Amino acid sequence: xxxxxxxxxxxxxxxxxxxxxxxxxxxxxxxxxxxxxxxxxxxxxxxxxxxxxxxxxxxxxxxxxxxxxxxxxxxxxxxxxxxxxxxxxxxxxxxxxxxxxxxxxxxxxxxxxxxxxxxxxxxxxxxxxxxxxxxxxxxxxxxxxxx
Numbered sequence: 001x002x003x004x005x006x007x008x009x010x011x012x013x014x015x016x017x018x019x020x021x022x023x024x025x026x027x028x029x030x031x032x033x034x035x036x037x038x039x040x041x042x043x044x045x046x047x048x049x050x051x052x053x054x055x056x057x058x059x060x061x062x063x064x065x066x067x068x069x070x071x072x073x074x075x076x077x078x079x080x081x082x083x084x085x086x087x088x089x090x091x092x093x094x095x096x097x098x099x100x101x102x103x104x105x106x107x108x109x110x111x112x113x114x115x116x117x118x119x120x121x122x123x124x125x126x127x128x129x130x131x132x133x134x135x136x137x138x139x140x141x142x143x144x145x146x147x
Contacts, residue, residue, distance in 0.1 A: 043103070050131035052107065059096060059123035060084045069118050069127060076105040076127065 042057035060082045061067055067080040080101040110132040117128040 042097070043105070045105070045108075047108065050133065052109075052111065052127075052129040052131075054105065054127040054129070056103070056125040056127070057123060058082060058101065058120070058125050060098060061120060061123075064120055067120065067125060069116070069125075071111060071113050071116055071129070073110050073132075074107045076107055076111075076129070078103045078105065078125065078127075080125075 044055045046053040046055070054076065056078060058067060058080050061080060062083055066083075067078070070077040070079075078101070082098045082101055084096060084098045107129070111129040112132045115130045117126075119126045
């Protein structure tokens with residue numbers, strides 16, 4: 001009895017689990033699991049000295065006004081409405097995101113709110129940001145003589 005594997009009953013359980021869900025189940029939900037494909041975020045962040053370039057894939061914007069970009073200190077917020085309507089066709093498989101897009105992006109450093117450039121070209125939103133550098137690097141403190 002001492003040599004009996006305590007995990008033996010679980011092997012039967014996993015066989016039943018796999019049979020119940022089938023391989024198609026796991027294959028269909030795997031793209032939605034965050035750890036399954038880290039490159040599927042649709043966004044890249046590039047850094048050069050005191051600048052950031054953020055590139056976000058937003059295919060299907062009908063008008064530039066369908067996208068909004070906000071910045072607050074060390075956070076960038078992007079909102080967009082992606083509408084891929086093909087008249088007369090029913091959607092069979094969806095691999096391109098559509099609908100309301102919202103993303104909060106933590107930035108590696110504070111950025112200047114008055115120095116942002118955002119452009120949209122070929123389905124990509126390019127956001128160019130500049131580091132907020134305090135005007136005074138150090139401030140001298142006056143030392144007072146105590147009485």
